[in-house]
Amino acid sequence: MNADQAQTLLAMIVVLGMFVVLALPSLIGAARDRRIDRQIREAQERDRTEAQKSSSRSTVPSTATWYADGRRSKKLVNS
Template sequence: MNTNQIEALIGLSATFAILVLLILPSVIGLVREHRIDRQIREAQEARGERPAQKSSSRSTVPSTATWYAEGRRSKKLVNS
């Protein structure tokens, strides 16, 4: 191995180490969240409760901006 190859290997290793240091906190957080979610699910099942609804299955009420936009659209249709 010559000097250029060793320098390239050191640079590649340093880049990989920095990448791992940047990604590691996110991975640790995801694993922790998954563990907490599993513990909550197990506790709910032990107490005989149903799991909480997912946000996508909940009924939603339109926001004020939606009502305003619908009113503006209907006025435009009437005026034209």
């Protein structure tokens, strides 16, 4: 290998290294965006399935509703 070939090889390595340094942040950002998009999709699917499960359950009045019903009936009786 003579001096011209060594310089050419060194120049190619430098150019390739510069390309990697310039492209790496972009590739890392794209991978991060894909990961976040996947997490958002999974969360939306989880919310959707939980909403379907909760809508099929029977509704039970809360304690406040029972208390208010009792007070209303007492007022009606006293009147």
